[in-house]
Amino acid sequence: MDFDDTRNQAAFRRSARSWLEAHAEPRAPGDPGPGNMPESVDAADVAAAKAWQQKKAGAGWACIGWPVEYGGRGATPIEEVIWAEEEARFRTPPDLMIDGHRTCAPTVMAHGSSEQKQRWLPAMLSGGEIWCQLYSEPSAGSDLAGLRTAAVRDGDTWVVNGQKVWTSHAQYSDWGLLLARHDPGVPKHAGLTCFVVDMHAPGVDVRPLRQITGGHGFNEVFLDNVRVPDDCRLGGVGEGWRVAITSLMNERSASLGDGGVDQVRDLLRFMKTVALENRPAIEDPALRERWADFHARARGVELTGKRTLTALSRGETPGPEMSLMKLVSGRLLQEVAHFAMDLTGASGGLAGDALTSSGVDWAAQYLGAAGLRIAGGTDEVLRNIIAERVLDLPREVRADKDIAFKDIPAG
Amino acid sequence: MNFDFSDDQKLLRQAVRRYLEAHAPLSLCREALESGQGVSRALWEGAAELGWLGAAIPEAYGGGGFGRLALAVIAEELGRCLAPVPFSSSVCLATEALLLAGSGAQKERYLPGLAQGRCTGTFAFAETPGQSGLDSVRARVEDGRLTGRKRLVLDGGLADFAVVVALDSGRPVLVLADLSGPAVQRRPLASFDPSRPQAELRFLEAPVEGLGGGDSAAPLIERLLDGAAVLMAMEQLGGAARALEITRDFAVQRHAFGRPIGGFQAIKHRLADRWCDVELARSNAWYGAWALAQGSVDELREAACLARIAGCDAFTGMSEDMVEIHGGIGFTWEADCHLFYRRARLLSAALGNAAFWKRRLADRMARDAA
Numbered sequence: 001m002d003f004d005d006t007r008n009q010a011a012f013r014r015s016a017r018s019w020l021e022a023h024a025e026p027r028a029p030g031d032p033g034p035g036n037m038p039e040s041v042d043a044a045d046v047a048a049a050k051a052w053q054q055k056k057a058g059a060g061w062a063c064i065g066w067p068v069e070y071g072g073r074g075a076t077p078i079e080e081v082i083w084a085e086e087e088a089r090f091r092t093p094p095d096l097m098i099d100g101h102r103t104c105a106p107t108v109m110a111h112g113s114s115e116q117k118q119r120w121l122p123a124m125l126s127g128g129e130i131w132c133q134l135y136s137e138p139s140a141g142s143d144l145a146g147l148r149t150a151a152v153r154d155g156d157t158w159v160v161n162g163q164k165v166w167t168s169h170a171q172y173s174d175w176g177l178l179l180a181r182h183d184p185g186v187p188k189h190a191g192l193t194c195f196v197v198d199m200h201a202p203g204v205d206v207r208p209l210r211q212i213t214g215g216h217g218f219n220e221v222f223l224d225n226v227r228v229p230d231d232c233r234l235g236g237v238g239e240g241w242r243v244a245i246t247s248l249m250n251e252r253s254a255s256l257g258d259g260g261v262d263q264v265r266d267l268l269r270f271m272k273t274v275a276l277e278n279r280p281a282i283e284d285p286a287l288r289e290r291w292a293d294f295h296a297r298a299r300g301v302e303l304t305g306k307r308t309l310t311a312l313s314r315g316e317t318p319g320p321e322m323s324l325m326k327l328v329s330g331r332l333l334q335e336v337a338h339f340a341m342d343l344t345g346a347s348g349g350l351a352g353d354a355l356t357s358s359g360v361d362w363a364a365q366y367l368g369a370a371g372l373r374i375a376g377g378t379d380e381v382l383r384n385i386i387a388e389r390v391l392d393l394p395r396e397v398r399a400d401k402d403i404a405f406k407d408i409p410a411g
Numbered sequence: 412m413n414f415d416f417s418d419d420q421k422l423l424r425q426a427v428r429r430y431l432e433a434h435a436p437l438s439l440c441r442e443a444l445e446s447g448q449g450v451s452r453a454l455w456e457g458a459a460e461l462g463w464l465g466a467a468i469p470e471a472y473g474g475g476g477f478g479r480l481a482l483a484v485i486a487e488e489l490g491r492c493l494a495p496v497p498f499s500s501s502v503c504l505a506t507e508a509l510l511l512a513g514s515g516a517q518k519e520r521y522l523p524g525l526a527q528g529r530c531t532g533t534f535a536f537a538e539t540p541g542q543s544g545l546d547s548v549r550a551r552v553e554d555g556r557l558t559g560r561k562r563l564v565l566d567g568g569l570a571d572f573a574v575v576v577a578l579d580s581g582r583p584v585l586v587l588a589d590l591s592g593p594a595v596q597r598r599p600l601a602s603f604d605p606s607r608p609q610a611e612l613r614f615l616e617a618p619v620e621g622l623g624g625g626d627s628a629a630p631l632i633e634r635l636l637d638g639a640a641v642l643m644a645m646e647q648l649g650g651a652a653r654a655l656e657i658t659r660d661f662a663v664q665r666h667a668f669g670r671p672i673g674g675f676q677a678i679k680h681r682l683a684d685r686w687c688d689v690e691l692a693r694s695n696a697w698y699g700a701w702a703l704a705q706g707s708v709d710e711l712r713e714a715a716c717l718a719r720i721a722g723c724d725a726f727t728g729m730s731e732d733m734v735e736i737h738g739g740i741g742f743t744w745e746a747d748c749h750l751f752y753r754r755a756r757l758l759s760a761a762l763g764n765a766a767f768w769k770r771r772l773a774d775r776m777a778r779d780a781a
């Protein structure tokens with residue numbers, strides 16, 4: 001057991017840091033981290049994100065875990081983490097390409113033809129093209145395989161009609177990874193096919209949705225007679241579910257983050273400044289205990305990530321146990337933000353950071369955390385995954401098994 | 412970075428588990444509990460023979476010199492089978508105290524016997540219910556004689572000697588007290604888990620010798636408790652993981668409304684949450700074990716608290732759900748659920764409860780961040 005860098009890793013860390021020092025400003029304590037999305041992304045944000053990605057790509061620091069042939073350097077999972085740790089010390093634009101790089105790209109790598117990989121991956125890596133994930137629909141989220149968007153073959157192209165929703169990044173994306181139904185006459189999982197859709201094609205209509213934060217992160221996407229060439233089909237006809245599973249697994253395992261340790265540390269700082277009955281909150285034993293409980297959970301998630309990383313570095317593939325990370329930290333971040341707001345008494349009903357000036361907008365975090373518990377699989381769905389695939393408990397009772405999709409009762 | 416046990420340690424785990432599967436079924440814990448003996452001599456002797464008691468004792472003193480990670484592995488496995496042996500008191504506290512602070516002569520006198528299981532020690536600290544800090548200590552040493560009352564001494568009824576926290580001219584010290592002499596009175600207490608007995612010790616000018624020098628033993632006591640907390644967290648982890656396995660198996664086999672109860676989402680989700688608790692406890696306890704083995708006091712200060720907090724959470728929560736998910740049978744004396752329920756409660760109280768370790772963590776982190 002050890003937590004030290006090996007000699008090679010230490011050298012890698014040094015070279016990453018020296019490149020970053022030459023090309024970015026160090027992050028000040030209050031600066032938002034790379035995962036923090038602005039309320040609304042404007043053209044300048046997109047340009048900045050693309051420029052930063054291009055700069056990294058030019059120096060070989062973009063998507064370093066990808067194979068060399070697509071522009072990566074075939075770095076190990078540990079090197080990827082080292083890079084992420086180092087990059088997080090610097091002020092960088094919000095990462096608008098995260099879904100493309102972490103979710104869509106592995107899916108293209110696993111299921112794409114070699115032409116498809118050459119066509120899409122290098123452009124994704126260099127920041128030239130942004131991707132989004134067109135999966136959820138108004139009546140298909142947790143039950144994703146119940147989606148209705150239709151893809152009908154017409155010679156060498158497919159004609160797509162339907163509606164996607166909650167699509168993050170769609171408003172500035174160039175490509176969308178689409179899951180659609182090519183055959184409603186077979187059981188629901190069997191009738192799905194995956195495509196890559198040009199988001200600038202005629203018939204693609206992206207409309208902003210306002211989130212509970214007030215900002216605009218996700219969208220609804222209407223697809224009206226959109227023509228998708230057959231060479232943009234990813235995987236075989238009827239293999240859509242298998243393709244989608246690759247991206248869902250990657251989405252859930254992507255968050256090898258620190259589990260909320262940063263936020264819990266911010267909370268400690270906050271508890272030293274905010275006064276409760278004439279003394280700093282940190283001096284109240286009951287509140288100290290709550291803080292310690294948060295910290296132990298956050299560190300537990302972070303350390304569980306290190307166990308996973310150890311497994312990855314031995315070539316093992318992390319499985320359903322990865323669901324723990326998001327399940328525990330989503331709930332934790334919500335509790336932490338709520339607790340912080342509660343410390344301010346009646347002011348805890350205010351938005352923003354007006355009264356406490358702690359440098360942390362707990363109200364925004366409280367709003368944002370609610371979304372974390374839904375995006376990429378709700379808490380309940382993650383619990384089902386753990387119960388069924390880790391603990392091997394009986395599967396959910398399915399009312400739609402072996403029935404042609406068109407005959408499944410809906411409402 | 413490599414956050415896993417080594418191949419050797421994994422082999423050790425396999426060997427320990429195999430031995431315990433054969434020699435420490437849950438019925439052994441039950442016997443210890445029902446007989447009022449509170450200990451299985453046979454298992455203790457077996458553990459000694461296999462070198463578990465001396466795993467962290469250097470070879471020069473009759474131990475195996477395998478280090479703290481090996482000790483952590485053994486603690487977890489003993490926790491899995493609710494072993495009725497004085498491992499935490501004698502190995503994780505008394506032996507560790509001697510290793511940390513004993514003079515050469517003291518080590519020579521005690522360690523070989525401890526390694527062989529010929530003698531057992533314990534640790535006597537708490538005096539006042541509800542208080543776990545040094546400032547609650549009243550026992551005092553004058554001219555090499557100890558006077559005072561120690562409540563809640565784990566295995567205090569059977570240990571041969573105790574490492575006692577006392578005051579000497581107002582400053583905290585550690586002393587070694589022989590418990591067989593006439594100046595020591597022992598009174599067994601009603602333990603919530605009789606397979607882990609507790610006693611009250613009264614010292615009436617009992618002859619003692621100092622353990623460790625220096626102005627104040629406070630840092631030494633902190634370090635000792637931190638290490639023991641990590642090892643106890645491993646024990647808690649083992650107990651919680653085993654309770655989860657048993658409960659999961661029961662939920663698959665027990666039917667209601669025409670299907671296994673493990674198919675009901677209320678049960679599935681509860682077990683999924685408990686599994687998360689167990690995994691968090693595992694990660695935190697391993698980190699603690701690493702910090703302990705590493706000998707880095709700074710990291711141990713945080714890691715011990717993390718391990719202990721997560722261990723208490725996981726084992727308590729899991730043992731409560733274990734009884735509940737078993738239904739009526741879970742509430743019977745015959746079912747094994749209460750063995751876990753009792754052990755979880757006892758381990759949560761020993762060494763200071765979760766609240767104590769939470770305050771300790773917050774104090775340390777707030778100070779370090781300042």
Ligand SMILES: Cc1cc2nc3c(=O)[nH]c(=O)nc-3n(C[C@H](O)[C@H](O)[C@H](O)COP(=O)(O)OP(=O)(O)OC[C@H]3O[C@@H](n4cnc5c(N)ncnc54)[C@H](O)[C@@H]3O)c2cc1C
Pocket residue numbers: 099132133134135136137138139140141142143165166167168169218371372374375376377378379380381384396
């Ligand atoms: C911030 C954010 C960003 C997102 N970005 C994207 C994106 O880029 N692309 C994309 O395709 N999607 C995206 N989503 C959509 C997200 O994947 C879905 O919202 C999510 O999977 C839940 O689906 P739903 O909204 O249809 O809720 P439903 O599935 O209708 O769920 C409603 C409630 O029912 C519960 N429930 C459902 N099924 C079960 C069950 N079997 N057992 C127990 N409870 C159940 C759920 O847990 C939930 O509490 C995003 C969502 C959010 C919040």
